[in-house]
Structure formats: C-alpha cells, structure tokens
Amino acid sequence: MSVTEIAPDLFRLSLFVPEMNIQFNQFLVRDDEPLLFHTGMKGMFPHVREEVASVIDPSTLKWISFSHFEADECGSLNEWLAVAPQATTVCSFVGANVSLNDFASRPAQALNNDDVFITGKYKFRFLVTPHVPHCWEASLLYEETQKTLFCSDLFFHSGDAEPKTESDVVGIFKDGLVADQKGPFGNAYPYTSLTDSTLSRLASLKPKTIALMHGSSFVGNGEAALNDLAVAMKEVLGSQ
Numbered sequence: 001m002s003v004t005e006i007a008p009d010l011f012r013l014s015l016f017v018p019e020m021n022i023q024f025n026q027f028l029v030r031d032d033e034p035l036l037f038h039t040g041m042k043g044m045f046p047h048v049r050e051e052v053a054s055v056i057d058p059s060t061l062k063w064i065s066f067s068h069f070e071a072d073e074c075g076s077l078n079e080w081l082a083v084a085p086q087a088t089t090v091c092s093f094v095g096a097n098v099s100l101n102d103f104a105s106r107p108a109q110a111l112n113n114d115d116v117f118i119t120g121k122y123k124f125r126f127l128v129t130p131h132v133p134h135c136w137e138a139s140l141l142y143e144e145t146q147k148t149l150f151c152s153d154l155f156f157h158s159g160d161a162e163p164k165t166e167s168d169v170v171g172i173f174k175d176g177l178v179a180d181q182k183g184p185f186g187n188a189y190p191y192t193s194l195t196d197s198t199l200s201r202l203a204s205l206k207p208k209t210i211a212l213m214h215g216s217s218f219v220g221n222g223e224a225a226l227n228d229l230a231v232a233m234k235e236v237l238g239s240q
Contacts, residue, residue: 001014001015001047001050002163003051003055007146007209009029009121009122010028010143011030011055012026013026013027013051015040018160021159021160022214023160024041024044024213025211025214025217026038027211029122032120033119033120034060034062035061035063035065035122037066038073038152039066042071042079058080059083061083061086061087062087062119063090063124064081065089065091066091067129067139067152068137068138069099069103074089074100074103078105088106088109091110092110092111092139094130095110097110112126113126113128114127121145122144122146124143124144125141125142125143127142127202130198131194133153134188134190147206147208148207149205154212155218155229156214156215157172157176157215158215164209164216164217164218164219166218169215169216169218169225170225170228174235181236189237191237191238196230199227203227204223205223207222208220209222
C-alpha cells in the first residue's frame with residue numbers, strides 16, 4: 001500500500017497485486033466535502049479505508065464516484081456508504097438506473113454530461129463517455145481548478161509503477177494493447193463511432209494531471225497525451 005499526494009489535496013492510494021502484476025489506484029480529494037474516485041474491490045476495502053484514514057476521517061467522505069460498474073471501480077461501494085453516512089454516489093443516468101440503484105444500499109445521484117458539482121475549493125465536471133474506456137454507462141470526472149482528469153482504465157499499464165510520471169504513457173499502453181489482442185483481454189477496449197470524438201473532447205480540456213486506475217499518473221501536456229492515445233487506439237482497434 002502507498003499514499004502519494006500527486007497534486008495539492010489529490011492523493012493517489014495504490015495497492016499492487018503481484019499475482020496480477022497490476023496496481024489498483026483510488027484517488028482521494030481532500031476538501032470541505034471530500035471525494036473518492038474508485039472504491040476498489042470489496043476485498044480491498046480494509047486496505048483502502050486505512051489509506052483514506054491516513055489523510056481524512058473516512059466518515060467525513062461526501063462524494064464517491066467511478067467510471068463504470070466493475071468490481072475494482074465500485075466493488076466496495078456499500079462498505080463505504082456504511083462508513084460515510086453522508087456520502088453520495090454520483091454516476092451516469094444509465095449507471096444509476098441499470099446497476100447502481102439495485103446494487104447500492106443508498107440510491108445514486110445520476111448526473112448528465114457537463115453537470116458540475118463543487119466540493120469546496122474544487123469544481124468537478126461530469127463527463128458522459130459511453131464505451132470510453134468501456135461499458136455503455138461509462139463516465140469520467142474532470143476537476144477544473146487544478147485541471148485533473150480522472151480517466152479510469154485509459155492509459156492502462158501493468159507493473160508496480162511510480163506514483164506519477166512525466167514520461168510517455170501512450171507508448172506503453174499501446175504496446176500492451178497490441179499484446180492483448182492475442183490474449184484474454186483482447187476485447188477490453190471497444191472502438192466505436194464515438195471513441196475518437198470522445199477522446200478529442202477529453203483532450204480539449206487540456207488536463208495537467210491524468211489520474212490512472214492502473215499505472216503511473218501522468219503529469220504534463222494532457223491534451224497531447226490524449227490526442228496520441230486516440231491515434232494509438234485507432235491504429236490498433238479501428239481496423240477490426
């Protein structure tokens with residue numbers, strides 16, 4: 001387990017699972033109304049709770065969000081809702097009505113594309129991104145004050161990576177994507193008629209930090225990284 005402040009009030013909570021050679025990262029924003037992006041799997045809850053407790057009182061958590069309905073994204077959601085009685089889950093309309101409101105112990109707040117909510121110093125824009133990275137209910141968050149994009153599984157790379165990097169994260173993602181086409185995860189990233197325009201929309205936000213679920217968070221020219229990601233995905237997936 002490791003906790004790293006990768007930007008002011010933005011903490012990367014990371015657990016490396018050597019059997020899978022993958023990091024699972026959650027992101028905690030310390031503010032008047034603290035926010036957790038990704039809950040981690042149910043079995044990881046004690047570890048993630050301990051990491052959160054090193055930064056804030058877990059019971060004060062106000063906002064919980066994630067991209068799509070998947071174990072590492074929201075598997076321990078109910079455990080968090082029990083620990084933080086004032087916490088509100090935010091997700092897409094599809095996510096809330098197809099999965100979350102049946103699964104969760106409290107109803108989720110469904111947001112529309114470009115809806116905004118404020119946690120104190122920080123302002124979050126909700127982005128509806130169907131099938132980016134995957135699943136039709138997918139969404140992402142963009143924090144406008146510090147220009148941080150919470151990108152879920154985009155830029156995925158394996159290994160016990162450093163907390164943040166200014167190095168290329170597209171090349172390593174593309175190498176893994178090419179290798180996965182022959183493996184069990186070859187269909188993890190769909191390429192649809194919306195993929196290119198969605199990635200272009202994300203690039204237009206010009207993020208300075210891109211917070212990855214798996215791998216090092218990227219610090220630098222986020223617009224260029226996202227445009228390069230769009231090219232890489234089209235090259236590998238667009239012709240299938």
